[in-house]
Amino acid sequence: MIIGKVVGNVWATRKEELLNGFKLLVIKPINYYTNEDLKTFVAVDSIGAGIGETVLIVMGSSARKAIHKKEAPIDATVVGIIDEVEINREIKV
Template identity: 60%
Template structure:
């Protein structure tokens, strides 16, 4: 799992049919210790995350498993919203 911050959303009226119905969010992967931005990715949102929220992300086959759709071209999925960071 990875930590990220939601920075926006993606609207796509034409897309692969298996992605229909999924909410797509732009997420900055971050390093918790200094909140350094590592990369921006587009992730399927399964939990209703909003802009500015810190989230848990899974990538690869785990992302497709979380979405319960092994056939969809999903590479990253938001699976949780982080309430607090604790050392």
């Protein structure tokens, strides 16, 4: 799973038919431990998240299972809105 911030929406009037009805969000991954700058990506929204919210994302086959569309061309799905993240930076990884 990945933690990220919703930074935008994607509107596509023409897209794969299996994507019809899904809201698409632009996600900026967050690495709380190293503060590394990670590349944005697009995820299907399964829970009604909005811009500015911190979310939990699943990828790969889990992303398709989360929306019950195993044949859909989906790489990432938002499955939760995060209220709080607690990080202990003293733990070395």
